[in-house]
Amino acid sequence: MLDVRKDFPILQVPEAGKRLIYLDTAATAQRPNRVIEAICEYYKSDNANPHRGVYELGARATERTDSARHTVAQFVGADDEEIVFTQNTTESVNLVAYTWGMANINAGDDICVYVAEHHSNMVPWQRVAKRTGARVVYMYPDENGVLTEEEMRRKISRRTKIVCCAMVSNVLGIKIDEKALIERAHSVGAKVLLDCAQSIPHFRHDFHAIGCDFAVFSGHKLYGPMGIGVLYGRKALLDAMEPFLSGGDMIGIVTEDGATWAETPRKFEAGTRNVEGEVGLEAAIKYLDSLGWENIEAHERELVNYCLAGMKKLPHIEIYGNAPERYGVISFNVEDVHxxxxxxxxxxxxxxxxxxxxxxxxxxxxLGIGRCSRASFGIYNTKEDVDVFLNSLGKIREFMGYGS
Amino acid sequence: MDLRSLYNQVITEKSRSNEHRHPVDDCTCSLEGVNPSCGDDITLQLRVKDGVIEDVGFMGAGCAISQASTALMIDILKGKTVAEAKELIDVFFGMIKGEIGEDDERLELLEDAAALKGIAHTPARVKCAVLAWHTMEEALDK
Incomplete structure (x- = not known):
C-alpha cells in the first residue's frame, strides 16, 4: 500500500480534535505539498503575463505554461496542440457543445448521452438540442449499473452525431467499456466525448490509443488546483472549430473589420490564463507519476474492496452498482436515514x-432513490480511515433511534 | 460538535412522527418548499379562518432535521392567530441565527421547537431547519 498521507498538509491538521478522514476525493482531492509549493514558487520567481512580455521574466512565464501543456499531453497520450486549458470539466464540455455542437448538430439529429452523466455533461447537450432541434437520446445502465453493448447498439444510430459519456460514473464508480462505445459510435459516423473527470485520478489514459474524439477533465480531482481544466480534442477537429470565447491572446490579426484566430489550441484560450493552475496541475501529474500508476491502482483497489467487504457485513446498508471494475467511489444508503x-x-x-x-x-x-451518500477514496486514504468510517457507519441507525 | 445537541431525543422522535403528515380538508393555502441542493421537499397545507390557523398538515420527504422541524412548527402554530404565528416564526429565526441566547425567555414560546437551537452551531444544516418556517411565512403572507 502507498504511504503518502504525510505529503498532504491538510490531513495533518485534526478536524474538531479528531483525525481528518477525508472520503470526498471524488468531489475534490486534497493537494500534496509539491503542488502547493509549485504554485508558490511560480509566483515567487516566474510570474508575468505569458505570450506578451519580451523581457526574460515574460519568457519564463511562457515556458512554464508551455511546459505544463507538454506534461499534460504526455500524461494523456496526446500531442501538445491537442490540449486546451479551460477552467474545469464543465467549461470543457461547454466549449465542445457550443462550438463543435452548434456547427455540426442539426434538427433531426440525435445527441446520445449516458443517463449516469454528471449534469456538466448533460445540461449543455440539452441546451444544444433545444437550440438546434436535435433530440437527446439517453443510454441506461442495467440493474447492476453497467452500460451494456446491447444498450449502446440500441441507442447509437445513424442519426447520432455525438455520444457523450463518462469513463467512470461519479455515483456508481463503474467504468464503461469505452472500446465498445467508440467502435459503435464511429461505425455510424458519430463523434465521442469522454468525460474523464472521475477516471483520470485512478488509472493512466492514452487518448490516442483509446481513439476518442474529445476528452475532458479537471485539475482539482487530480490533486491539482481548482480552476484549471483540460479539453483534449483531435487536432483536425479542433482546427475546424470556431473559437468559444474571444478577445485577447486568441487572435491572429485584428482590424476594424474583424479578426483572424491564433493556431490551435491558443484560439480557444482567450484572455489572461490561469498559469498558476497550469503549473500546479503539472506538479500534480509529476507527483503522481513519481508514485507509480500501478501502485496507485493497487492501493485504491485494495482500499475500495476492503471498504466494500466491510460495508456488506453491516445490516441495513444498500450499495449502488455492482461490477468488478469499480474506481474510487462507493454510493450507499442507510435504511430509514436520510x-x-x-x-x-x-x-x-x-x-x-x-x-x-x-x-x-x-x-x-x-435508481429510484433521489439521494444517497458517497464515500470516495484517494491515494492518501488508509485502511485505518476505512475502519473509522465503518465503525461510525455501523452506529448510525441506533443513534437515530432505530433498533439496530 | 456535540452530535446529541443536534440530534436530541425530541428531534429524532419527531422526525419519525406521522401526526401532522396528512392533507388538510378545505385548505385555504397549499405551498411547496424545496431545498434544491439537498432535496428536502415539503408541501404545507393550511386552513386559515377569521385570522386563526385552524389546521395545518404536511406531505413530503427530507432529512430528520427538516422533518422534525416541520412537525414541531405545526405543533405550536396550530390554533394560533396569524399575527401570533408570525411573531413565533421571528423568534424561531432569531434562535437559529443565534441572536436569541440559550437563556432568553422568548425560547419558551417555541415550546419543543426550542430543541432545534443546536442548529445555530451547525451552519450546514440551517437550511434544513428553516425550510418549513420560511414556507409557512410565505403561506401566511398569501
Whole structure:
C-alpha cells in the first residue's frame, strides 16, 4: 500500500480534535505539498503575463505554461496542440457543445448521452438540442449499473452525431467499456466525448490509443488546483472549430473589420490564463507519476474492496452498482436515514462524505432513490480511515433511534 | 460538535412522527418548499379562518432535521392567530441565527421547537431547519 498521507498538509491538521478522514476525493482531492509549493514558487520567481512580455521574466512565464501543456499531453497520450486549458470539466464540455455542437448538430439529429452523466455533461447537450432541434437520446445502465453493448447498439444510430459519456460514473464508480462505445459510435459516423473527470485520478489514459474524439477533465480531482481544466480534442477537429470565447491572446490579426484566430489550441484560450493552475496541475501529474500508476491502482483497489467487504457485513446498508471494475467511489444508503443525516453523523467522527444527488439527478431518479451518500477514496486514504468510517457507519441507525 | 445537541431525543422522535403528515380538508393555502441542493421537499397545507390557523398538515420527504422541524412548527402554530404565528416564526429565526441566547425567555414560546437551537452551531444544516418556517411565512403572507 502507498504511504503518502504525510505529503498532504491538510490531513495533518485534526478536524474538531479528531483525525481528518477525508472520503470526498471524488468531489475534490486534497493537494500534496509539491503542488502547493509549485504554485508558490511560480509566483515567487516566474510570474508575468505569458505570450506578451519580451523581457526574460515574460519568457519564463511562457515556458512554464508551455511546459505544463507538454506534461499534460504526455500524461494523456496526446500531442501538445491537442490540449486546451479551460477552467474545469464543465467549461470543457461547454466549449465542445457550443462550438463543435452548434456547427455540426442539426434538427433531426440525435445527441446520445449516458443517463449516469454528471449534469456538466448533460445540461449543455440539452441546451444544444433545444437550440438546434436535435433530440437527446439517453443510454441506461442495467440493474447492476453497467452500460451494456446491447444498450449502446440500441441507442447509437445513424442519426447520432455525438455520444457523450463518462469513463467512470461519479455515483456508481463503474467504468464503461469505452472500446465498445467508440467502435459503435464511429461505425455510424458519430463523434465521442469522454468525460474523464472521475477516471483520470485512478488509472493512466492514452487518448490516442483509446481513439476518442474529445476528452475532458479537471485539475482539482487530480490533486491539482481548482480552476484549471483540460479539453483534449483531435487536432483536425479542433482546427475546424470556431473559437468559444474571444478577445485577447486568441487572435491572429485584428482590424476594424474583424479578426483572424491564433493556431490551435491558443484560439480557444482567450484572455489572461490561469498559469498558476497550469503549473500546479503539472506538479500534480509529476507527483503522481513519481508514485507509480500501478501502485496507485493497487492501493485504491485494495482500499475500495476492503471498504466494500466491510460495508456488506453491516445490516441495513444498500450499495449502488455492482461490477468488478469499480474506481474510487462507493454510493450507499442507510435504511430509514436520510443521507444528509448520515453525513452529519459521520462528520462528528471526523469522516467527510458527500450526500445528495451528486449532480446526477436523472440517474438518481433512475435508481429510484433521489439521494444517497458517497464515500470516495484517494491515494492518501488508509485502511485505518476505512475502519473509522465503518465503525461510525455501523452506529448510525441506533443513534437515530432505530433498533439496530 | 456535540452530535446529541443536534440530534436530541425530541428531534429524532419527531422526525419519525406521522401526526401532522396528512392533507388538510378545505385548505385555504397549499405551498411547496424545496431545498434544491439537498432535496428536502415539503408541501404545507393550511386552513386559515377569521385570522386563526385552524389546521395545518404536511406531505413530503427530507432529512430528520427538516422533518422534525416541520412537525414541531405545526405543533405550536396550530390554533394560533396569524399575527401570533408570525411573531413565533421571528423568534424561531432569531434562535437559529443565534441572536436569541440559550437563556432568553422568548425560547419558551417555541415550546419543543426550542430543541432545534443546536442548529445555530451547525451552519450546514440551517437550511434544513428553516425550510418549513420560511414556507409557512410565505403561506401566511398569501
Amino acid at each position: 443521507p444528509h443525516d448520515v453525513a452529519s453523523i459521520l462528520d462528528a467522527d471526523g469522516v467527510c462524505v458527500r450526500a445528495g444527488h451528486h449532480c446526477a439527478e436523472p440517474l438518481m431518479r433512475r
